[in-house]
Amino acid sequence: MPLAKFVQDLETQLRELDNAGTAKGAESIVVKVLPAREGRGPRFVLEGEGDREFIRMNSNSYLGLTLRPELARAEETAAHAYGVGPGAVRFISGTYQPHVRLEAALAQFHARPAAMAAGSAYTAVAGVLFSLSTPETALISDELNHNCIVNGMKLARAKLRKIYPHLNLQALQNQLEECVGQCDSAIVITDGVFSMRGDHAPVDRIQEIVARFDGRFARGVVLVVDDSHGVGAFGATGRGTEEITGGRADVLVGTLGKAIGVNGGYICSDGSVIRYLREKNPFYIYSNPIAPGEAAAALAALEIIRNGARLLSHLREMTRRFRDGIKTLGYETIDGQHPVVPLLVRDTDRTRALVRFLRESGVLATGLNYPVVPKGEQLIRFQVSADHTASDIDEVLAVLSRFRSR
Numbered sequence: 001m002p003l004a005k006f007v008q009d010l011e012t013q014l015r016e017l018d019n020a021g022t023a024k025g026a027e028s029i030v031v032k033v034l035p036a037r038e039g040r041g042p043r044f045v046l047e048g049e050g051d052r053e054f055i056r057m058n059s060n061s062y063l064g065l066t067l068r069p070e071l072a073r074a075e076e077t078a079a080h081a082y083g084v085g086p087g088a089v090r091f092i093s094g095t096y097q098p099h100v101r102l103e104a105a106l107a108q109f110h111a112r113p114a115a116m117a118a119g120s121a122y123t124a125v126a127g128v129l130f131s132l133s134t135p136e137t138a139l140i141s142d143e144l145n146h147n148c149i150v151n152g153m154k155l156a157r158a159k160l161r162k163i164y165p166h167l168n169l170q171a172l173q174n175q176l177e178e179c180v181g182q183c184d185s186a187i188v189i190t191d192g193v194f195s196m197r198g199d200h201a202p203v204d205r206i207q208e209i210v211a212r213f214d215g216r217f218a219r220g221v222v223l224v225v226d227d228s229h230g231v232g233a234f235g236a237t238g239r240g241t242e243e244i245t246g247g248r249a250d251v252l253v254g255t256l257g258k259a260i261g262v263n264g265g266y267i268c269s270d271g272s273v274i275r276y277l278r279e280k281n282p283f284y285i286y287s288n289p290i291a292p293g294e295a296a297a298a299l300a301a302l303e304i305i306r307n308g309a310r311l312l313s314h315l316r317e318m319t320r321r322f323r324d325g326i327k328t329l330g331y332e333t334i335d336g337q338h339p340v341v342p343l344l345v346r347d348t349d350r351t352r353a354l355v356r357f358l359r360e361s362g363v364l365a366t367g368l369n370y371p372v373v374p375k376g377e378q379l380i381r382f383q384v385s386a387d388h389t390a391s392d393i394d395e396v397l398a399v400l401s402r403f404r405s406r
């Protein structure tokens with residue numbers, strides 16, 4: 001059995017994960033979604049948990065759009081019209097009208113000349129880094145950037161890779177300075193919103209730094225922002241971290257799978273950058289696009305967001321209620337407006353105990369322990385959604401209050 005030794009090694013590694021308590025373990029399986037009813041948002045029923053109904057405080061669907069009938073109808077209509085899958089990659093015969101309409105709508109939404117859909121934000125980022133870098137490029141990244149940036153940087157054929165301490169713009173400038181004369185171009189890449197903590201990059205100030213260094217590299221400096229958690233959920237009109245900071249990325253990556261409520265990713269930029277990526281990005285060229293139905297559903301979501309001032313203000317209101325509530329209970333959090341609300345526990349065992357207590361009390365939230373977050377920064381990530389009601393938020397706060405007074 002040629003596989004035997006290999007499997008043995010994998011099993012040893014899995015045991016190590018289990019022993020260290022860092023395995024993700026069995027996944028919760030949603031078997032039923034109960035729609036929102038008077039005064040309360042949707043509830044989730046999980047396999048093995050009987051009829052118990054859970055409030056989901058760990059979903060990226062910040063606007064609650066995954067459950068909206070407008071999106072389901074758009075997806076179904078497109079699936080009937082074009083089929084449930086694309087049947088080919090884009091340049092062969094897999095480009096459908098909903099893809100093209102979605103790309104035009106995304107470009108317009110972000111006020112960019114062009115946009116392209118991607119299979120996911122993960123592959124969008126990897127494709128951008130892989131395709132826009134050369135063996136003479138420096139890649140410079142915030143230390144808390146998402147895993148897609150970490151791995152995208154490994155894939156890219158860059159000359160130098162540098163990581164600056166979280167949000168430390170002086171370090172970013174120093175690193176750019178170190179690359180001058182060594183590389184002919186640099187790509188500075190940052191998350192817009194950092195998914196673990198809900199804090200955000202000062203895109204305006206990073207843009208200024210990038211502009212200052214641009215002339216010192218023969219092929220210039222490019223700012224790439226992955227605002228997967230920001231778009232749709234952040235800013236008065238949902239334009240994300242750019243709207244909050246007033247800054248602008250040269251290349252903006254977003255996901256269709258969080259606030260937009262569907263699945264897939266996208267890239268917005270200058271027309272020539274997008275055309276180049278369509279020609280050169282292997283993740284785009286050689287992999288199926290999202291289904292036409294998904295593109296149609298995402299278009300319907302954008303329409304809702306364009307008229308979504310009330311939805312966004314409700315999300316902000318629920319987020320404020322929750323953040324203020326946990327502070328009043330004496331818990332530690334990080335200030336901000338984003339619906340990712342971290343509750344800093346700073347201890348692995350206590351984080352696990354609180355996640356267990358929440359679950360036993362009907363609340364789903366995610367504990368983040370070392371090595372996902374640095375030691376001492378163990379936290380529970382709560383994600384507020386526009387389909388939470390004030391009574392849902394108060395219910396979760398009551399559970400947190402009970403844990404504190406145990």
Ligand SMILES: Cc1ncc(COP(=O)(O)O)c(C=O)c1O
Nearest residue numbers: 120121122146195228255257264
């Ligand atoms: C910053 C960031 N980029 C990309 C992704 C991945 O998005 P997608 O599911 O569209 O690949 C995530 C999701 O967790 C993220 O937080």
